[in-house]
Amino acid sequence: MLPVAALHVDVSYAGCPPGVTVDVSAFLLNEHGKVASDQDFIFFNQLTRHDQGVELDLQKSRFTLQLDKTTQKLQKIALVLTISQVAKKNQHFGLLGSITVLVKDFLTGLELACFSLNTHGFNEAALIMAEIYRHQQQWKFRALGQGFIGGLQPLAEYYGVDVGEGEAATDEAAKITPVNLSKITLEKKGQSISLEKQGDGLGEVIVNLNWNSTPIKVLGNTKTGASIDLDLACLWEFNDGSIGAVQALGGHFGALHHFPFIELDQDDRSGQSLMGETLRINGQHWPMLKRVLIFTFIYDGVPNWSHVDAVITIKAKMQPDIEVRLDSHRNDQFMCAIAMLENINQQLRITKLVDYFSGHQAMDKAYGWGLNYVSGTKS
Structure with a gap:
């Protein structure tokens, strides 16, 4: 029995090879x-279900659960792990060493339950x-460790999630958008992708930055950490030659519905916000x-890019999520240009x-x- 209703559930794994x-x-x-509905599926495209007290922090692979907020209809929360691009790369959990699920008291951090699984041979x-x-x-x-054939899509369908390509139903009385499980990671520097042009345009383009604000270094037998305030920002250029920047530094937060039509939502100085910082275009x-x-x-x-685990995720209507990780590091520099968004024949190309x-x-200058x-x- 779990003695408290407010929990952290951490999922970790060892021996994960590159790629x-x-x-x-x-x-x-x-x-x-x-x-009961597709909203009951918590994953990289849908991180929260506030009315049921469930949130997912992707960077930490951590669930925050407030079980006292759940309705009586919610009887079970299944925690799952899946490997991306299964068919393309033929990957499986046998490539990992082990997986651990740790349940902790949200307030005290006291360990309440732990389950470790050796995945060799899976x-x-x-x-x-x-x-x-x-x-x-x-x-x-309840610890399970139950293997399931296929990746995330067949597992989602097994639990009753409507998985599709993201096209809305035509019935005005019940418009339903199937869950889009697509996610594309730009793995190599210089790699580009163009978002498909939709009939009514791009809609709102969301660029989210998330990171680990308190990276840990091990020095001998001592762990030390220093908080890092990482800021998301952009430079913009219009076809008429107008140029500018949107950033918290100097209070240039921009505007979504007025020029320059780009807006920064907040300045997360602590790095503790679940949603990080977000630019909207x-x-x-x-x-x-x-x-x-x-x-x-x-x-x-101090510059500590190798431990900050920063990632941006770019979202657009009816498009797969585009993920760019800061996976190469220069700890002698304070600034990183992450991605270029370009207008190529009215389409959005991301590099x-x-x-x-x-x-x-x-x-x-570069x-x-x-x-x-x-x-x-910053004020």
Whole structure:
């Protein structure tokens, strides 16, 4: 029996080789072992179900559960791991060393339950690791380690999730958009992808930055950490030659529905926000834009890119998520140009950069922007 309702559930794995991407997900199940709706599927495209007290932090592979918020219809939470691009890369959990699920008291951090699984010899690409289930008005933890043939899609369909290509139903009385399980990772510097042009345009383009704010280094037998304030920002250029920047530094947060039609949602100085920092681009005005340079810089803290685990995720309507990780590092530089968004024949082309610079001026010069810079602070 779980003695508290507020929990952290951490999922970790050892021995993951390069090129293998492991996704953490959860299914909120009714008495029949099925989801009541597609909103009960928590994964990389749908991180929260606030009315049921469930949140997923992708960077930490951590679920935050507030079981006292759940409705009586929710009887079970299945915690699963899947490997991306199963058919393309023929990967499986036998490539990993072991997987651990750790349940902790949210307030005290006290360990309540732990399950470790040796995955050597596993041919499956999906695992139902554990369940948190309701029994006689109490919540309990059950370790499973059950392999499942296929990846995330067949597992989602097994639990009753409507998986499709993202096209909405035509019935006005019940428009349903099937869950889009697509995710594309730009793995190599210079790699590009163009988003398909939709009939009504791009809609809103969302660029999210998430990172580990307290990276840990091991020095001898001592663990030390220093908080890092990482800022998301962009340089923009319109077809008419107008140029500028959107960033918290200097208070240039932009505007979504007014020029420059790009807006920064917040300045997460602690790095503790589940959603990190997000830039929003008004896709209705994309034809006016020429290019947008997405970058990040360390406003406070020493350069420690190799431990910060930063990643941007770019989302657009009815498109697969595009993921760019800062997977090469220059710990002597404070700024990283992550990706270039370009208007190519009215389509959006995204190119991975991951180039490091000493500051704004050096980056501006490298990409030929032409802005003048002065020292600035954040209010």
